[in-house]
Amino acid sequence: MQPVNPYVLSATAIDKIFPGAKALNRVDFSLRRGEVHALLGENGAGKSTLVKCLTGAYRRDGGHILVDGAEVDPRNTLEAQNLGIGTVYQEVNLLSNLTVAENLFLGRQPKRFGLVNAREMNRRARALLAEYELDIDVTAELAAYSVAVQQVVAIARAVDLSGKVLILDEPTASLDAHEVAMLFRIVRRLKERGLGIVFITHFLEQVYEISDRITVLRNGQLVGTRETADLPRRDLIAMMLGRELVQEVTAQHGPKGEGGDVRFRFRNFGRKGHIQPFDLDVRTGEVVGIAGLLGSGRTETAEILFGAERADSGAAEADGRVLDLSSPRAAIREKFGFCPEDRKIDGIVGDLSVRENIALALQARRGWTRPISRSEQDRLADQYIKALDIRTTDREKPIKLLSGGNQQKAILARWLATNPDFLILDEPTRGIDVGAHAEIIRLIESLCEKGMSLIVISSELEELVAYSSRVIVLRDRAHVAELAGDQVTTAGIVEAIASSTGRADA
Ligand SMILES: Nc1ncnc2c1ncn2[C@@H]1O[C@H](COP(=O)(O)OP(=O)(O)OP(=O)(O)O)[C@@H](O)[C@H]1O
Ligand SMILES: [Mg+2]
Known part of the structure; x- marks a missing residue:
């Protein structure tokens, strides 16, 4: 017994x-x-x-x-x-x-006379989901x-x-x-x-x-x-x-630069059904944070800034020159970079090596007729593997064999390697461990010091507050508030997200 x-x-x-x-x-x-x-x-x-x-x-x-x-x-x-x-x-x-019910009973559908009994399956699906307080149409x-x-x-x-x-x-x-x-x-x-x-x-x-x-x-x-x-x-x-962290990740930060002069101007920039037209100024060496709930238009804002979705109103300029942001390719030529949120869909090319994944965006900007030499690729890859502490046995490993967070870091490296003027980071620290978090925040700060302009989208409000000089708050696919100076606090952001009467920019 x-x-x-x-x-x-x-x-x-x-x-x-x-x-x-x-x-x-x-x-x-x-x-x-x-x-x-x-x-x-x-x-x-x-x-x-x-x-x-x-x-x-x-x-x-x-x-x-x-x-x-x-x-x-x-x-x-x-x-x-x-x-x-x-x-x-x-x-x-x-x-x-497949429908919700089919997914729940895949491979074990209730049968009647040898046929799937859809009505019984749907009934059971509804009962099962009721235990999870989920009252949805199981036939959708x-x-x-x-x-x-x-x-x-x-x-x-x-x-x-x-x-x-x-x-x-x-x-x-x-x-x-x-x-x-x-x-x-x-x-x-x-x-x-x-x-x-x-x-x-x-x-x-x-x-x-x-x-x-x-x-x-x-x-x-x-x-x-x-x-x-x-x-x-x-x-x-x-x-x-495996070591004492001297300070907790977001505890202490130097004064954040307001940046230099306004370099990028977006006026009445928007796309129907995607994101309502907004105005946005970004200075040299400044981080503008973007906050809002999931589905509020954060990723849509990033996509339109990078030409992944084409604006149907307004214009963008840099240093007084009109920018062509009609496609990601055009945006990359304008020295824009976009590190997307979902590495699985937009980011990695799984079968290519870590080195090739890092070199990809730089190669796209140079044009495929002017290949980056192997020695330069090696140098770039080694530099960023070290700088971002990407854990891999070597630079030739297929990227799909890296852990999730390390893939994320390699995608960030890809965009940093292009040395962009305007870099959009969508959830740069998601899926990334606590040590690397601190590294990435430090990196964002040092990029600003070098004069890059950054847009950072994040649901980690404490981080956003730590490095942004201004925070744009989104709701229902519109820019509803812009916080600056003393207003940039987590409480301020939460309030702006929750309230129904922010300063309507749109
Ligand atoms: N199929 C594979 N072939 C070769 N190496 C692999 C494979 N899967 C994982 N690894 C390696 O094993 C180690 C552990 O990876 P794992 O995915 O378990 O990490 P993790 O703790 O889940 O990290 P994360 O927080 O980034 O998801 C990593 O060094 C990774 O590169
Ligand atoms: Mg994992």
Whole structure:
């Protein structure tokens, strides 16, 4: 007879070796029933790899996995699911052109006389989602709903299929505060039902809000597991970085430059159905921050400034000269750069090497008839791998083999390598660990000192306040307020987002 075992899942001495990299080195990890266990560490520490070994997505090279005290050996995600382990990745892995109900019951649709019984399936789907307070049309295509809703659908499916362990790998990266609150209500409810939940994130506030225990990995090794309540934030950061952080990431900053003269002028710049026309002045060496909820028009503003969407009103000029921003290619010729938010869609070319990915934007500006020499590419790549601390075994590694946060850094390097006059950064620190956060903020400050003009879009208000001399607030696809000087505070921004009567620029 076995004594009652509090662990629903435990893994011991997990090894994973990739060519040229030992991603996991004898890592132990255990998960209790009814706990939220945060799995933390810097970009490339091995978090996603550990999860993939537990779910059979990767074949581990050593170690044991126990579910409810019995040894198991999931060879693929389906086997893991049957053992009770469900996973939701950051990129929702459902089929967006099927209906919500079809996604929930994919591969196990209720049948009647050998045919899918759609009515029964829809009824069950509605009942299942009701447990998650989600009252939506289950016959609509999944694509019709926000990422947050899609994620809840993915969770509902994973829990319904597996029901013991739920693994969430950076589920909140693209959710707004309201959506995170909804997700956390669901997580708490699942916890009460006795599920063990693994939660991977780079948002430390969320870790303290929701987790019971914390496990930290560094360079593929276990640093330790602690009760969240007994682990002060400073100690946690020290565990993650392996050194004391002299100051917390956004604590101290020098006075932010107002910049020099106005260099870029946008007048009545907009596009119907995309973003309402706005006026915007940006000085040499200035950071203008952009804040607003998801869907308020932040990314739309970036796209129109970079020519990814063509303006249908107004004009842009630099130093009195009219700019051609009719396409990204034209914008790049005007020395504009745009580091997009979603590296999967807009950013990386997975099969190309880190070096090639970094050289890409500079090559596009020079024109493909004047190739950048191999030695210059090598030099550029090495320079930025060092400057941004991109964790890779070498510059020739296909970028898709880097961890998510390190891919993000390589895309940033790509745009810095073009030495732009006007650089737009959309969520530059999302998915990036706490140490690299500080590096990127320092980098933004030094770019300004060199006379670059920056637009930074961020939902991390403290960061925005730290480096922006002005903050534009968006709501409902319009620029509704512009904060300057003393007004640039997190409280000021929150108020402007919430109030219905900002200074209407549009
Ligand atoms: N398929 C693969 N082939 C080769 N190396 C890989 C592969 N997958 C991951 N790695 C390497 O293993 C290490 C751990 O990566 P992993 O994706 O687990 O990091 P992570 O902790 O999830 O980081 P992030 O916070 O950036 O998502 C990295 O050095 C990465 O480059
Ligand atoms: Mg990861």
